[in-house]
Amino acid sequence: MTTPISSAELNMSIEKMEKVAFILKTTAHPTRIAIVQLLAQHESLSVNDICERLTIEQSLASHHLSGMKLKGILSSTREGKHVFYSLKMREVVDVIQCLAACTFL
């Protein structure tokens, strides 16, 4: 299942490593993974939706969501009282699925 990697692909600049690390770090949290999973199957959800589905506090959800938005993983649009978040960087879904598929985890 492990994709063969060409040596060309493996050359990565320091800058790129920092960017990759940045995205990994932004994703590396159970709640944030749950948020990504939700948004992978829902196109967009309000903050309240997410709070209820994950049974977490509004403030905590908002902190996670705005952080992920700031870092480019999510986007948001306001519709009246509600703010709807959606996935912007869909690649993080693949990253999560890749590890989730590991049988040994």
Next chain:
Amino acid sequence: MTTPISSAELNMSIEKMEKVAFILKTTAHPTRIAIVQLLAQHESLSVNDICERLTIEQSLASHHLSGMKLKGILSSTREGKHVFYSLKMREVVDVIQCLAACTFL
């Protein structure tokens, strides 16, 4: 390029999310990403090899390496004075490559 995900695959237990987060967190560091990249193309390298290639201090390398070993990403064998580390969880290479392939990064 983004793989379509079946809804079945998206159902993930809290426990699994924690495990995935754990691996992501363990990988989410420029130096550790560099180490994974090195070991993706070298089968195994001694601590000194890694220090020199990445121009980092021995102690720092050792901390990163033993941490990644403890968390199941690397393995190591001693041969005389040297300790050789190698990739155990090769999936992390795919994870890194997945993000590295993002043109917007």
Next chain:
DNA sequence: TGTACTTATGAATAAATGATCATAGATTTA
């Protein structure tokens, strides 16, 4: 055994992160 070389470990410190609380801001509707 003593020395050189390689790696590991623990302490200490600084910095980043996560959770909670209180409250502010935005929007709708009565």
Next chain:
DNA sequence: TAAATCTATGATCATTTATTCATAAGTACA
């Protein structure tokens, strides 16, 4: 405008993480 609802923000505290330094531990070989 006032009240209700939804979301964002800032402060604070506890925890975790990253780095450095000093030194211990393992190995080979003179």
